[in-house]
Amino acid sequence: MAASSYFLLAAFFAIVISRAIASDPSPLQDFCVADMHSPVKVNGFVCKDPMAVNPDDFFKAANLDKPRDTMHSKVGSVVTLISALQLPGLNTLGISLARIDYAPLGQNPPHTHPRATEILTVLEGTLYVGFVTSNPNNTLFAKVLNKGDVFVFPQGLIHFQFNPDYHKPAVAIAALSSQNPGAITIANAVFGSKPPISDDVLAKAFQVQKGTIDWLQAQFWENNQN
Incomplete structure (x- = not known):
């Protein structure tokens, strides 16, 4: 399977599963495209006038099939997030997406997503990943993933990804169960x-x-x- 086809298949798979475990409130209408110019502050974004909505509100030319420059990252990774901030049509839909590029020996350092569960699919290379449970046990659940493997990080728990290869980069795509996972x-x-x-x-x-x-x-x- 061509690399571009594999990428699109993995992205679709990640989005479908993420939607199934979405944690944001369920929408009450077909869509609520974010109005980024509204002065009103709410928990999320104000809806754009439906009569002003067009197909571009649901589209972003993100070029997620293109590698990112990790050479200038001190931690050796670059996260390219597509959330409601970048794609207004995601507002109220309870999902977001990220491409993560890892340099050789690069890592996405320990972090949490306070509002989302994450499901990660490895597109290229090898990753050592894991998460730590809450107090008092603080148990580490870790695994080495290869191309095509999938791993889930539960909402709010500290987790990480590390590329153990000295020579080859790695790429993963992550789906998150919130339009704004944090x-x-x-x-x-x-x-x-x-x-x-x-x-x-x-x-x-x-x-x-x-x-x-x-x-x-x-x-x-x-x-x-x-």
Whole structure:
């Protein structure tokens, strides 16, 4: 099967499953295209006038079949998200999609999606992936995935993906059960918050010296979202 056909099949498969486990409220009408220009603030987006809706509201030329440049990412990955912010027609439909490119030895570092379960399909290469359960057990569920394999990360749990290959990149596509899943990268949130969390608090939480915390807070914590 051609690479482009495989990509489209995987994307369709991921979207269908994600819709089946959607966690956003069910829509009450055929569609509610997001009106990005409305001054009204709601939990989601205000609906555009249906008479002004056109096919382009449900379309985005995202070129998700094209590789992303991971060479300039400090963590070695680039996440290209298609949510209601990029595709207004997704508003109220309870799904979003992401392409994730990994450099050799690149990773999508530990993070959570507060509003979505994620289902990941490997399109190319190999990934070591896993998630950690909540307190008190903090059990790690991890697996090595190859091309065509699928793995699920439950909503809100810390998870990661890592490309263990020294020479070959990897690509995955993820479907998420929310139009706006959110992403909290653990290192960024803990050590890169603005203003910073008190080093007294973090030193005690991590059982290290304050100097270690100060050094970590001085680093540049990169956002790998494209």
